[in-house]
Amino acid sequence: MVTAAGAADRALAWNRIGYAVPWSKQLSTLSVPNLPGAAGPVLEFERRILDSIPEIEHWFRLQWQEHTPPFYGSVDLRNAGFKLAPIDTNLFPGGFNNLSEEALPCAVQAGQVAVERACPDARRLLLIPERHTRNVHYLLNVARLVRILSSTGLEVRIGTLAEEITAPASISLPGGQSLRLEPLVRNGRRIGLPDFDPCVILLNNDLSAGIPDILRGLDPTQTLLPPLHAGWAVRRKSTHFACYNEVAESFARLVQVDPWMINPLFARCGEVDFRDTASNDCLVSQVDQLLAAIREKYRTYEIKQKPFVIVKADAGTYGMGIMTVHDAAEVAALNRKQRNKMAIVKEGLQVSEVIIQEGVPSYETVEDGVAEPVVYLIDRYVVGGFYRVHPERGIDENLNAPGMHFVPLPFRCSCNLPELGAAPGSSMLNRFYIYGVIGRLALLAAALELERGDPSATAAAAGSSRTAIAPALAG
Amino acid sequence: MVTAAGAADRALAWNRIGYAVPWSKQLSTLSVPNLPGAAGPVLEFERRILDSIPEIEHWFRLQWQEHTPPFYGSVDLRNAGFKLAPIDTNLFPGGFNNLSEEALPCAVQAGQVAVERACPDARRLLLIPERHTRNVHYLLNVARLVRILSSTGLEVRIGTLAEEITAPASISLPGGQSLRLEPLVRNGRRIGLPDFDPCVILLNNDLSAGIPDILRGLDPTQTLLPPLHAGWAVRRKSTHFACYNEVAESFARLVQVDPWMINPLFARCGEVDFRDTASNDCLVSQVDQLLAAIREKYRTYEIKQKPFVIVKADAGTYGMGIMTVHDAAEVAALNRKQRNKMAIVKEGLQVSEVIIQEGVPSYETVEDGVAEPVVYLIDRYVVGGFYRVHPERGIDENLNAPGMHFVPLPFRCSCNLPELGAAPGSSMLNRFYIYGVIGRLALLAAALELERGDPSATAAAAGSSRTAIAPALAG
Numbered sequence: 039m040v041t042a043a044g045a046a047d048r049a050l051a052w053n054r055i056g057y058a059v060p061w062s063k064q065l066s067t068l069s070v071p072n073l074p075g076a077a078g079p080v081l082e083f084e085r086r087i088l089d090s091i092p093e094i095e096h097w098f099r100l101q102w103q104e105h106t107p108p109f110y111g112s113v114d115l116r117n118a119g120f121k122l123a124p125i126d127t128n129l130f131p132g133g134f135n136n137l138s139e140e141a142l143p144c145a146v147q148a149g150q151v152a153v154e155r156a157c158p159d160a161r162r163l164l165l166i167p168e169r170h171t172r173n174v175h176y177l178l179n180v181a182r183l184v185r186i187l188s189s190t191g192l193e194v195r196i197g198t199l200a201e202e203i204t205a206p207a208s209i210s211l212p213g214g215q216s217l218r219l220e221p222l223v224r225n226g227r228r229i230g231l232p233d234f235d236p237c238v239i240l241l242n243n244d245l246s247a248g249i250p251d252i253l254r255g256l257d258p259t260q261t262l263l264p265p266l267h268a269g270w271a272v273r274r275k276s277t278h279f280a281c282y283n284e285v286a287e288s289f290a291r292l293v294q295v296d297p298w299m300i301n302p303l304f305a306r307c308g309e310v311d312f313r314d315t316a317s318n319d320c321l322v323s324q325v326d327q328l329l330a331a332i333r334e335k336y337r338t339y340e341i342k343q344k345p346f347v348i349v350k351a352d353a354g355t356y357g358m359g360i361m362t363v364h365d366a367a368e369v370a371a372l373n374r375k376q377r378n379k380m381a382i383v384k385e386g387l388q389v390s391e392v393i394i395q396e397g398v399p400s401y402e403t404v405e406d407g408v409a410e411p412v413v414y415l416i417d418r419y420v421v422g423g424f425y426r427v428h429p430e431r432g433i434d435e436n437l438n439a440p441g442m443h444f445v446p447l448p449f450r451c452s453c454n455l456p457e458l459g460a461a462p463g464s465s466m467l468n469r470f471y472i473y474g475v476i477g478r479l480a481l482l483a484a485a486l487e488l489e490r491g492d493p494s495a496t497a498a499a500a501g502s503s504r505t506a507i508a509p510a511l512a513g
Numbered sequence: 514m515v516t517a518a519g520a521a522d523r524a525l526a527w528n529r530i531g532y533a534v535p536w537s538k539q540l541s542t543l544s545v546p547n548l549p550g551a552a553g554p555v556l557e558f559e560r561r562i563l564d565s566i567p568e569i570e571h572w573f574r575l576q577w578q579e580h581t582p583p584f585y586g587s588v589d590l591r592n593a594g595f596k597l598a599p600i601d602t603n604l605f606p607g608g609f610n611n612l613s614e615e616a617l618p619c620a621v622q623a624g625q626v627a628v629e630r631a632c633p634d635a636r637r638l639l640l641i642p643e644r645h646t647r648n649v650h651y652l653l654n655v656a657r658l659v660r661i662l663s664s665t666g667l668e669v670r671i672g673t674l675a676e677e678i679t680a681p682a683s684i685s686l687p688g689g690q691s692l693r694l695e696p697l698v699r700n701g702r703r704i705g706l707p708d709f710d711p712c713v714i715l716l717n718n719d720l721s722a723g724i725p726d727i728l729r730g731l732d733p734t735q736t737l738l739p740p741l742h743a744g745w746a747v748r749r750k751s752t753h754f755a756c757y758n759e760v761a762e763s764f765a766r767l768v769q770v771d772p773w774m775i776n777p778l779f780a781r782c783g784e785v786d787f788r789d790t791a792s793n794d795c796l797v798s799q800v801d802q803l804l805a806a807i808r809e810k811y812r813t814y815e816i817k818q819k820p821f822v823i824v825k826a827d828a829g830t831y832g833m834g835i836m837t838v839h840d841a842a843e844v845a846a847l848n849r850k851q852r853n854k855m856a857i858v859k860e861g862l863q864v865s866e867v868i869i870q871e872g873v874p875s876y877e878t879v880e881d882g883v884a885e886p887v888v889y890l891i892d893r894y895v896v897g898g899f900y901r902v903h904p905e906r907g908i909d910e911n912l913n914a915p916g917m918h919f920v921p922l923p924f925r926c927s928c929n930l931p932e933l934g935a936a937p938g939s940s941m942l943n944r945f946y947i948y949g950v951i952g953r954l955a956l957l958a959a960a961l962e963l964e965r966g967d968p969s970a971t972a973a974a975a976g977s978s979r980t981a982i983a984p985a986l987a988g
Binding site: 091092093094095096098099100103140142143144146147148150151153154158159160161162188189190191192193419452454455456458 | 566567568569570571573574575578615617618619621622623625626628629633634635636637663664665666667668894927929930931933
């Protein structure tokens with residue numbers, strides 16, 4: 039579990055940097071997550087990105103004219119030094135409360151753009167959170183979202199799907215805040231609250247348990263964001279990363295790097311039963327092939343590490359059902375306990391489809407814990423981020439697990455202020471700018487994914503020129 | 514002159530607020546500009562604004578769909594307690610260097626929106642600054658603008674109109690920065706630098722000296738922002754405030770206040786010669802009538818102060834040619850020195866058109882100096898602000914004069930984070946949110962002004978329903 043007090047202390051430590059030294063100096067010397075791999079290829083990669091900023095931002099502007107960004111998202115990244123890649127893109131981000139206070143004004147500004155895009159005429163927004171009403175950390179996230187959305191100038195209320203909430207209920211939160219949850223009601227083809235008919239409904243519920251009937255077949259004048267097919271009832275990680283392949287390909291051509299430097303290889307198996315050893319042939323052979331492909335890449339770049347893959351549910355979240363595998367034999371030899379752990383994810387769902395993803399070791403550490411950056415986006419803007427830190431996990435393990443804590447990026451590490459002229463590897467502003475770029479690439483992949491998966495689109499044929507990523511023009 | 518070191522020290526003092534107390538608490542107790550008038554009507558006004566935030570933001574969203582915001586702007590405000598009004602709107606703002614570092618990420622984000630609007634295909638932007646190349650404070654403003662615009666992902670270079678710059682010149686600035694100024698060149702109908710053909714040209718030169726030939730008749734695929742008719746060669750303050758009348762009227766209806774609470778009364782005289790006493794009849798009679806109108810308002814609201822007006826050039830800037838008048842007889846009795854001072858403004862231009870504006874006393878003080886807030890906007894977003902403080906001036910005097918200094922709003926006083934639920938008058942966040950609202954009203958007036966003054970518009974008939982401010986609908 040997140041230790042809220044610990045996280046707050048750490049955030050404070052980051053903020054306690056004095057003001058006597060120019061802040062750009064401080065960043066490169068104080069409290070900077072350590073990245074020992076910051077040499078050789080990673081510096082060359084950083085240089086290419088920084089040299090191409092006008093081309094990169096121009097390319098993004100054109101992409102966002104063709105593809106509509108999701109309302110919001112968060113992207114988990116892993117920085118291996120030789121490789122920097124997104125490993126998970128969340129379209130119903132929790133954890134907004136882990137962003138620094140200083141990130142709020144930009145989040146509000148981005149929220150204004152997102153609201154304008156979704157429904158310029160909006161006055162009222164209904165937020166539908168996850169059902170779990172007892173997780174304080176999650177409720178702090180909801181409170182933070184309410185604050186951001188209210189500050190864009192909308193009247194915001196919360197409609198819950200939780201069955202135990204049968205009447206409006208106020209929940210007190212640490213820090214003197216409180217949240218009012220009200221039971222969601224349906225009236226004909228519209229949803230809302232008894233005295234509140236919203237124009238926009240924002241889901242912060244990833245629909246892991248399936249699409250509730252109350253959300254189906256809504257009046258098209260009520261805008262539901264993100265759309266239902268963004269939920270885990272429909273969405274697949276493998277589809278997202280297939281879209282990311284295209285995005286990474288085009289971007290890598292633009293900045294002239296090997297797409298592999300920003301893209302984890304992956305495969306999928308559609309019919310896995312972890313409780314039945316016989317049904318795992320697909321998994322064993324895919325793991326084997328993927329490890330071979332990574333080994334090949336490691337040879338090319340003279341990387342000495344031992345390759346590994348991550349096996350995880352193709353639909354789902356919350357860091358459950360995730361396993362690190364260095365050898366296909368490990369999959370065949372899983373014991374009963376391990377099998378059971380893999381077989382069930384959030385909301386008790388059975389796992390039958392899995393994605394096998396190239397493992398990207400994380401060489402960043404914060405206070406001796408292995409750390410991975412998480413980037414938050416609203417509309418097409420990076421609005422902040424934090425490090426997920428797990429002191430007891432290895433560089434090749436999932437960090438999204440009990441024992442993790444969060445260290446907000448200090449405000450000064452904004453993701454949109456590259457420090458041109460700084461020596462490669464010396465500037466945190468540049469490192470975070472690049473994290474913002476990779477986060478936006480993942481968001482663009484999500485945009486493609488939602489566009490192509492839209493059941494109401496008439497011409498959503500995958501691969502049609504209408505929906506493809508525009509090729510990068512020569513710099 | 515601005516005392517740069519002093520301003521930096523003060524900014525530091527603001528930033529040095531500790532982190533142990535929740536920051537919203539600190540704001541209401543520490544370093545808060547004093548506003549003794551914060552009672553009675555001003556609290557009622559604050560309450561109305563805060564109660565109407567969803568209506569206000571909705572109204573702005575609709576306005577910005579109809580009217581294109583200028584690329585950037587800054588608005589001088591005066592808070593009299595009983596009245597809060599813009600007194601000057603600058604469409605070529607200097608002073609970006611006076612914003613806090615913490616305001617930068619939001620400025621960059623707003624800049625991205627502005628660039629997208631102006632020219633989504635842009636890669637290169639040429640900045641044309643004022644001619645005066647020796648004013649360090651102004652050059653620091655240019656450097657800050659370059660930083661913001663480069664961070665949006667454009668290649669930015671500076672083309673100067675200064676005749677003494679005949680070859681590229683680097684100028685060193687305090688803090689180790691440097692600026693490269695290059696002579697602007699014209700090639701057919703395009704302008705740029707010898708090896709730099711920009712898609713967007715951003716003027717940071719208010720064209721007080723007239724429109725240079727080099728800027729006339731440009732290729733329409735080169736976007737010049739703000740347009741030439743935004744410069745003082747064409748623009749008139751009285752036209753701006755006539756547009757602001759409409760904006761204030763509509764907004765006041767929305768929040769149900771007397772428009773006078775946010776709008777300074779004004780009049781103009783088109784043919785004044787300060788050196789010829791006989792030609793000042795218009796001025797004397799206008800001053801007299803305006804003072805009478807203010808007196809009437811003061812009676813209605815039981816305001817005990819002595820009314821005054823400000824007489825200033827209808828075209829022009831830089832705080833020159835500005836005079837405080839409490840009685841029309843003062844105008845008739847000006848001595849030769851005072852006349853000469855009024856007769857000439859920036860770039861040696863003669864003043865023949867003047868605006869007579871209701872004086873709004875400033876009851877805010879920072880460290881015992883009379884202070885007025887200045888709000889900065891890029892596209893339709895408030896991106897920061899500062900207090901202009903003048904320790905030697907009275908509450909009824911122009912503060913934009915030698916001896917002033919600048920105190921940046923601390924980052925925490927972002928203008929887009931109203932603190933709902935705070936008691937009226939107790940929250941700096943709320944005071945700055947309201948300043949942001951008034952700043953945006955002035956920006957909207959500028960949008961109307963530029964739209965109607967556009968010489969290339971075919972249907973720019975003033976007052977047509979196309980260009981009018983949409984009426985506020987009932988809450």
